[in-house]
Amino acid sequence: MAKHAKSLLSRWSSRVFLVEVDEKPHYFRLQARHGGERAPRVFGRLRQEDRCFSVLVCTGDRIKGAKFYPELRDKLSNELPPGCDLTTMGSFLPRVRDSFIRGYFLKSSAEYSAHVERLLRDLGRREPLLVCSYAASGGGGQAWTQRLWSPSEDETVSDYFVVSSDEPECHPSALSMINNDVFYSFEEARDVFRKCRDVIPEAASVLEMLPGSAEVSQKPLFPVVVLEGLDATGKTTLTESLRETLGAALLRSPPDCLSPWRALFDREPPLIRRAFYALGNYITAQQIAQEGMKTPVIVDRFWHSTAAYAIATATGGPVSNLPGEGSEVYSWPGDLLRPSLVLLLTLDAEERKRRLKDRGLEKTDEEQKLDRNQLFRLRVEEAYRRISGPPCVTVDASPSADKVLQQTLLLIRNNCHL
Ligand SMILES: Nc1ncnc2c1ncn2[C@@H]1O[C@H](COP(=O)(O)OP(=O)(O)OP(=O)(O)O)[C@@H](O)[C@H]1O
Numbered sequence: 001m002a003k004h005a006k007s008l009l010s011r012w013s014s015r016v017f018l019v020e021v022d023e024k025p026h027y028f029r030l031q032a033r034h035g036g037e038r039a040p041r042v043f044g045r046l047r048q049e050d051r052c053f054s055v056l057v058c059t060g061d062r063i064k065g066a067k068f069y070p071e072l073r074d075k076l077s078n079e080l081p082p083g084c085d086l087t088t089m090g091s092f093l094p095r096v097r098d099s100f101i102r103g104y105f106l107k108s109s110a111e112y113s114a115h116v117e118r119l120l121r122d123l124g125r126r127e128p129l130l131v132c133s134y135a136a137s138g139g140g141g142q143a144w145t146q147r148l149w150s151p152s153e154d155e156t157v158s159d160y161f162v163v164s165s166d167e168p169e170c171h172p173s174a175l176s177m178i179n180n181d182v183f184y185s186f187e188e189a190r191d192v193f194r195k196c197r198d199v200i201p202e203a204a205s206v207l208e209m210l211p212g213s214a215e216v217s218q219k220p221l222f223p224v225v226v227l228e229g230l231d232a233t234g235k236t237t238l239t240e241s242l243r244e245t246l247g248a249a250l251l252r253s254p255p256d257c258l259s260p261w262r263a264l265f266d267r268e269p270p271l272i273r274r275a276f277y278a279l280g281n282y283i284t285a286q287q288i289a290q291e292g293m294k295t296p297v298i299v300d301r302f303w304h305s306t307a308a309y310a311i312a313t314a315t316g317g318p319v320s321n322l323p324g325e326g327s328e329v330y331s332w333p334g335d336l337l338r339p340s341l342v343l344l345l346t347l348d349a350e351e352r353k354r355r356l357k358d359r360g361l362e363k364t365d366e367e368q369k370l371d372r373n374q375l376f377r378l379r380v381e382e383a384y385r386r387i388s389g390p391p392c393v394t395v396d397a398s399p400s401a402d403k404v405l406q407q408t409l410l411l412i413r414n415n416c417h418l
């Protein structure tokens with residue numbers, strides 16, 4: 001049995017499981033004996049004869065695991081018989097860093113359960129998966145057992161009762177966010193790209209664009225102002241005006257030199273996609289350091305965008321699911337150039353939608369998600385606010401473009417030495 005699966009099994013009974021149905025989390029844990037506790041509602045809605053299954057990805061190889069997770073969803077969606085419900089799930093050890101693993105939870109009606117079992121057994125033999133089945137164990141359908149299917153024939157695994165568990169303080173994905181969703185050093189992000197060269201040849205081209213290290217040769221003499229905010233809050237409009245008014249250099253992250261590969265890496269799973277944007281920030285940092293010796297520098301998106309979107313995507317549900325204020329996930333990377341000032345443009349949802357509609361450009365997946373999903377938008381905005389590091393000031397972007405420019409100039413003059 002693979003070493004990684006073995007280490008997961010060694011603390012199996014201490015794990016907590018999370019099944020997400022329409023962004024609503026259901027938490028459960030395992031018990032050797034049943035003490036009359038209720039099963040979580042996600043099970044409670046099932047009939048006695050129904051079967052549920054969980055399929056968790058358990059590879060020690062981060063790149064393979066990240067690529068395999070969405071592929072698994074496609075495989076399951078294509079091969080499962082009709083009438084099966086499929087949703088996302090995860091499992092973690094409370095308060096244990098890097099313990100969060102992802103997978104899928106599926107519910108099958110009685111008539112198809114034998115078919116689903118065959119399918120999963122077959123999949124489990126070929127892929128690094130931990131598969132469990134769930135069945136009613138009496139008590140009028142209130143009590144459910146989890147049976148972990150042995151990943152190797154010689155292994156004996158136990159059955160456990162499944163009981164509801166309290167919701168943790170924040171979404172458990174936070175346990176594995178660092179260096180999977182958000183990168184806090186140049187080396188960590190570069191390492192992901194070095195490791196994925198075999199599976200994504202374009203990663204080599206990105207690596208060629210990178211500086212030798214995160215260190216910048218000199219600290220900028222002039223102020224460096226970053227403009228942040230959700231899509232269509234007016235960043236492009238304002239950065240152009242600031243460039244003209246201040247005679248500043250205008251840079252962006254990701255930098256133009258990465259444009260040929262952006263669409264490709266946008267389609268990759270979070271580990272690779274976020275590493276791409278993290279690396280873009282380090283290239284932009286080098287450019288800032290150079291330009292900042294000659295003129296003020298305005299930057300369209302930087303670290304706040306990379307971290308806030310990543311954190312908001314990794315956590316589902318309401319804002320309360322975000323890692324708490326002050327959590328290390330909000331800290332500024334120690335090796336990344338700090339701007340003099342970050343300005344966060346905010347706009348109410350309706351006005352932002354109106355501007356998006358008027359602009360009429362094609363929307364990225366994440367823009368569409370922002371549009372559709374009010375909770376996601378709120379999580380991104382709150383994550384923006386919680387990020388620590390350089391001073392971050394919120395700017396109301398709803399007045400006319402000229403008024404927003406005047407307000408911004410005032411903030412720059414008050415906060416930077418111009
Ligand atoms: N203050 C403003 N009042 C009204 N409309 C504005 C204002 N600022 C920008 N707009 C318009 O809103 C739309 C979005 O602006 P812009 O492209 O500058 O946003 P953005 O934040 O750069 O978007 P993205 O991040 O998606 O590139 C554009 O059509 C722009 O002309």
Ligand SMILES: Nc1ccn([C@@H]2O[C@H](COP(=O)(O)O)[C@@H](O)[C@H]2O)c(=O)n1
Pocket residue numbers: 231253254277278280281301302303305306307309310364366
């Ligand atoms: N420094 C950055 C910049 C952008 N992103 C990601 O790109 C998307 C928004 O960019 P737009 O050009 O469409 O405004 C969004 O998905 C961010 O995650 C980033 O991560 N880091």
